[in-house]
Amino acid sequence: MRARDKFIVVALIALLVVVSGVAIAIDRAENKTIVPAYGGTYVEGVTSAAQYLNPVLAATPVDDDVVRLVFSGLSRFRSDGSIQGDLAKSFSTSEDGKVWTFQIRGDATWQDGKPVISDDVVYTVALLQDKAYVGPYSDAFRGVKVERVDDRVVRFTLPDAYGPFAASTTVPLLPSHLLAKVEYAGLARVAFNQHPVGSGPFRVIEADVRQTVLARNDSFYRTLPDRSRPYLDRLVLRSYPDTSEALTALGRGEIDGVGGLSTGDAERARTLKNVNLYSFGTNDFTALFLNMRPDKAMFRDRAVRQAIATAIDRGRVLQVAADGRGAVADEFVPQSSWAYIRDITRYTRSYDDAKALLDGADWKDHDGDGVRDRGGVKLSFAITTSNEPARVAAALQITDDLAAIGIRVELKAMPFTELIENAVPDRTYDALLIGVNVSGDPDPYSFFHSSEVKDPGRNFSGYFTFTMDRSLETARRTTDQAKRRELYTSVFQTLSTEVPVVFLYFSDYLYAQGKQVQGLKIAPINDPRERLWNAEDWYVRTARR
Template sequence: MSKAEPSSDQKPPKKRRQWRAFQRKPLAKSQLATRARKVESSTLRHAHRFVLKRLNSLRLARRHIIAWSIVVSVVLLGIGAQLFLYADTYTELAPARGGTYAEGAVGIIDNLNPIYASSGAEVAASRLMFSSLYSYDSTGKLIPDLAKSIKRSKDGDAYTVVLRDNAKWHDGADVTAEDVVFTIATIKDPEARARASLQVNWRDIKVEQLDDLTVRFSLPPYAAFAHALTFPVLPKHILQSVAPGALQENSFSTAPIGSGPFEFRLLQTSDSVANRKVVHMRANTNYYGGAPRLDRFELYGYESSDDVVLALKARALSGAVEVPRSVIPELGDAYTVQQHPVDNGVYVLLNNANPLLKDVKMRQIIQRIIDTEQVRADVGGGVRELHLPFIGEHIASGGLPAAPQVNRAKAAKLLDNAKWKRSAPDGVRKRSGKEELALKITTTKNPQYERAANSIAEQLREAGFAIDVVVLDDKQPNSNFIGNVLQQRDYDMLVYELPIGADPDVYAYWHSSQLGMTGYNFANYSNATADAALSSARDRADQKLRDSKYVTFAKQWLSDAPAIGLYQQSIIYVHRPSAHTMPSDAVFVSATDRYADVTNWTVESEEVYKTP
């Protein structure tokens, strides 16, 4: 059978596309070399065009860059040198906010209730944490504090004080007139046992509340009454339930609530053996006088100025008060030193009740012997002359008597005329060959007072007196200097510091009504002319008339010589150079007036640009 033919309806099979295999064509060596040369030539042209020319441009640019870099560097160095050399022209050091100021003060800290504050450290703590109706600014001027205004009645027997309405206690309660009335009532209450210097100001004064912010004081006419309004105000809402007799021992005395620029945080014992304590305070951000720039204030109480000096040398303090002048060189450049006079006078009081000193002629003899300029030099210098019973600058009208002149030749002649003859071999003067011209000089333990006492003793010994110097440590708890010595007037001559204040009213020290154990007439001085002048000056509102009365009193006082003014006291304050404290020209009535601008104190400084 033959093969079958395909039918007409069947498609013929597709033919597969066939690719020819890639065939390598042979390449002659001459052609390869030619092509290589072409590639090389093209590459060189490309490199020359895009690389070598740009490298040349880069070298040229590099020279310009280096040149400009040098120019810019020189300019920058010049600007830097100018800023370094003339930085003071553009910048200045300014106080920086924040930080902790640590201050050292002399005195044990046992009681933080201000009506019991006795040591310098306790009084300082009171000033920082409590407010007064009035206070002194950094110029020594009396200005309102808690008070907004004061009005004196026509006859001078009443003062009406209006309080500011934005003062608050540290617990947030409002300060009101009730607090003022409560404070004075507490001070006057004998069971409360407030310190005597506060009590004496309020014995004959009546206080009443007129409304929430108004108080009226009724009293015998007293021109200087406004100066008595610097007492610290206590919070009635905290203490009204405490019996007056239990107030001193109350917990408030170790954890007080005040209204001042700093509020209490902690009373810490840093040395139990030395009874050294630290009061930790923080800024009162709600203080009506403006929040302090410091965050915290730490007040360290030291037993003596020697302990303060040791702390300063250890760089443990930002600042300190009552630093002895003799140690200032030892502190080097670590602290800035400021000295400010205060309205206190250091006197040698002559006990007019003493058998020898009750004779005005003997007191005048001593007045002619003692060279107060020599005393001031012996205590270390740097203190002002004070020959009056008050601060002379407080009498604006002038006319004050001059200081007595030293005249030892005349003093010797007067002693001879009084039958006080020198005896051999000690040279001590005796009367009738038996009775020695002997006196005792008493003072308290204080380097400055001791030098003053020894200087006076040496001068009197040269004149033929037999002198003993007795130094009492009034800081010891069992010494009772006030009760056993001061109130008993147990001394012949006493080197003592009297707080005088910003007004010439020294009635408390020299009027005969202040004789006796409870009075402050420590010289036992009595003179009718002096009494009349002091009493009259208190009643007069006219300043010129008051001044004339005090001039009369000063003349009589110098003639009677119940005491001899040695010098006006001053305080030496040191602080770190970076700290900002009181102005260098500040005037203080008392040492705690250094806090007049404490809200502006800072512990560090920062550099700021000056503003035009």
């Protein structure tokens, strides 16, 4: 073989080795798993600014968001509305349901390195029990005695057994070692409100009217033992005049996310190629409450109420009111809730069945005017609601559905403030179409107990039975979730049979994020700040392993 030929052979062999090496390297790279990596910043557009970064004083949506990211409570909600430990590693109740004992986890620390202890619980509860406090937690510990057992054990003694009490312990805690000398009267004046120290996954490093900047907490107990901190280095809440403008910024790539979208903005978000649109289910429902007080004769007839429930096309109501972004409702809680009961009476939409119910009760069009009547009483009533577009659209759909079975409906729409301040307290409406915000615990007591019939109670229909009262009362005294559910079964079945209210739909919380953001987990939430429930797991960088 000539020298030149030898050179060519050697070169080809060398090339083959190189190509094989590259192929092996590519194959190994392709077989590696893409995993979250530390670093990067997430920027979200919001429509308010920071005021009091303190769970006791939070006054704006941004305050609430920051509290969710910076602080934590003894417990927190699971996705089905049940309670699990958070700062507490465990908790128990006495046999009589009056004494609740919480064991604080040993790896929980404040962001300045101090341990979370029972003194922090005692201090926080004392602020919430102050007579001057009128915030969202004002009823959480009314009449409750809280005491330090030791550094890591705290005990609550209730005046009476109260099953939903565990939900009260989701309240975020404040650090007593920094604030113990500050009483509620002076709390609004301390620098802590702008530079808080919490126990959550992020800490505040800057806050002004333009934006609030948070950095990772490098020693966050909830990510242990897999890792010691969140993936993101920074999380920024940047203020915009409105959600629409924030969505425009998202489309331009200036921010990474925006929540609380209207249905119109959600449609815009769907057109943005680098954006994901998410829907969080909520406990918030829209319903038609039928006034069953003695002066509302027609609603005393169960056949009328059942016919109304049968005629209304809930799916269509959801479509026209919320662009279909939600879930049709058929009872007080959504299907994701631990309290949801599957085996109760449902009403499948049918004009024929609705007409048959009315015919059987002699509600017929005796005078040929197109409206059913009986004994000289016309089957005609008014729906009172707010003049918000979604409520009006829902009311008009219901009006059309009921007209199809011979019931005439008048719409009385008014500004929301007038509805809440006048119409609802007066209780003189025929039927009330309203949206209801429900807390994380699915206790229906305030909506259907006899003690709640008058304002400020929320028994808008005025319907109650003594049997249902006893079930609601017993459920409140029961700490066993299975027993509470059993008691709610009879309550929800009674409501389904008697139909004092027609549940229409549960609303979704609409949220848009850039596709570069990963780690968001969709779960039912009970208020907007809960969209951030697993922010410690979000990431914008990846690595191969």
